[in-house]
Each structure stands twice: as C-alpha cells, then as structure tokens.
Amino acid sequence: MSDPQGLRDDPAPQRITASETVFAGAVWDVCRESFDYSGTPITREYVDHPGAVAILALDDDGRVLLIKQYRHPIAARDWELPAGLLDEAGEAPVDGAIRELAEEADLEATRWHLLAEFFTSPGGSNESIRIFLARGLSATAHPFARFDEEAEMETRWVDLDEIVEAVLTRSVTNSILGFAVLAAAASRTRGWDTLGDPRSAWPWHPKLGQPATP
Numbered sequence: 377m378s379d380p381q382g383l384r385d386d387p388a389p390q391r392i393t394a395s396e397t398v399f400a401g402a403v404w405d406v407c408r409e410s411f412d413y414s415g416t417p418i419t420r421e422y423v424d425h426p427g428a429v430a431i432l433a434l435d436d437d438g439r440v441l442l443i444k445q446y447r448h449p450i451a452a453r454d455w456e457l458p459a460g461l462l463d464e465a466g467e468a469p470v471d472g473a474i475r476e477l478a479e480e481a482d483l484e485a486t487r488w489h490l491l492a493e494f495f496t497s498p499g500g501s502n503e504s505i506r507i508f509l510a511r512g513l514s515a516t517a518h519p520f521a522r523f524d525e526e527a528e529m530e531t532r533w534v535d536l537d538e539i540v541e542a543v544l545t546r547s548v549t550n551s552i553l554g555f556a557v558l559a560a561a562a563s564r565t566r567g568w569d570t571l572g573d574p575r576s577a578w579p580w581h582p583k584l585g586q587p588a589t590p
C-alpha cells in the first residue's frame with residue numbers, strides 16, 4: 377500500500393503543566409489541561425473517551441448489516457454499524473469487535489480485517505474508533521438480550537453501493553457508517569489491498585499506545 381506524497385498525521389505531544397477532571401461521567405469524563413504551545417500558555421477542555429470499535433459485516437452478496445437505534449443527543453433513530461465502547465479491561469480491540477457483533481447483531485465471523493480508524497472529533501474529544509471488516513458470517517448459537525435503546529433496534533441488510541449512495545446524498549449521517557462504507561467501497565475497487573491485520577498495534581489510541589514518530 378502506497379504512502380501518497382508522505383501524507384500522514386504527525387504526533388506532537390505537549391508538556392502538560394496542569395490537568396484536572398472537571399466532570400466525571402458514567403461513560404466518559406471531561407478534562408481540563410494546560411500546556412505551553414510555541415511559548416504560549418493554553419488551556420483546553422475535552423471529552424476523555426475510552427475509544428470504540430465498529431464492525432462492517434459484509435455478506436457473500438455484498439450486503440452490509442445496518443442497525444437503527446435511538447440516539448438521545450440528536451433526538452433521532454439513525455442507521456449505524458454494530459459498534460461499542462472499549463470498556464472491558466484488557467480486552468483487545470478485535471475481541472471487543474467480536475463481542476459487539478454478537479451482542480448487537482447475533483452474528484459471528486470467520487474472517488476479520490482492519491478496515492479503517494479515525495478520531496471522531498479531534499477538536500473536542502480524544503475518541504478514537506477502529507473499524508473492522510467481518511466476513512464469513514453466521515448466526516450465533518443464542519440471541520443476545522437487549523435493553524434500553526437497543527431493545528427496539530431495527531436491523532437491515534443493505535447493498536454496499538446503496539449505502540454509499542445514501543451517504544453521498546446525505547440520507548444517512550452517522551459518521552462511523554459514512555467513514556466505514558466509503559473506505560470499504562474504495563478498498564474493494566483495489567482488491568481489498570488496504571486491509572490490515574485485525575490484531576495490529578493501535579498507536580493513535582490515547583490509552584493503548586502513543587503514535588510512533590514517522
């Protein structure tokens with residue numbers, strides 16, 4: 377896989393001069409940190425997030441499993457991929473993806489690959505998402521009991537190209553879904569040569585490792 381014109385993000389850790397948790401939440405916290413940047417003192421607040429995984433489950437007919445569930449901050453039921461927090465201590469990201477696919481979709485897969493990863497909102501959160509491609513799908517032995525927003529979750533198998541069209545025409549707006557299906561469509565045209573090892577290191581994740589200097 378080529379590296380076009382050396383285009384890549386650069387790690388740039390700063391020396392923190394002060395740090396405090398200004399809000400401790402059930403899922404994530406809000407942190408306030410001060411640091412000197414180019415000789416200027418700066419204070420920033422951000423959401424400290426454990427990170428998450430998402431799964432693009434692709435069947436032999438080129439269809440992707442989508443789920444629709446209620447999201448309170450946007451007061452809407454949006455189409456998404458199966459996904460979940462990395463909130464199990466010591467759990468490898470791909471193992472979290474395996475767990476989430478079973479819990480949210482009652483599916484298991486025989487082939488796993490790393491598809492993409494991104495920061496959801498780097499100006500205000502350190503949330504990093506790793507997206508896996510799952511193939512060789514079959515139903516799990518036992519369905520998973522679902523509660524709260526997931527209790528009324530809708531599922532649908534949709535052709536990958538149809539989802540790409542829905543993203544491009546702004547019919548669906550979930551950021552993880554958009555990032556994943558566009559990455560999958562582009563990778564498919566290249567014979568899937570961009571896929572990675574599902575157990576490869578995740579240097580950009582703020583809790584699992586620090587990015588290596590290019």
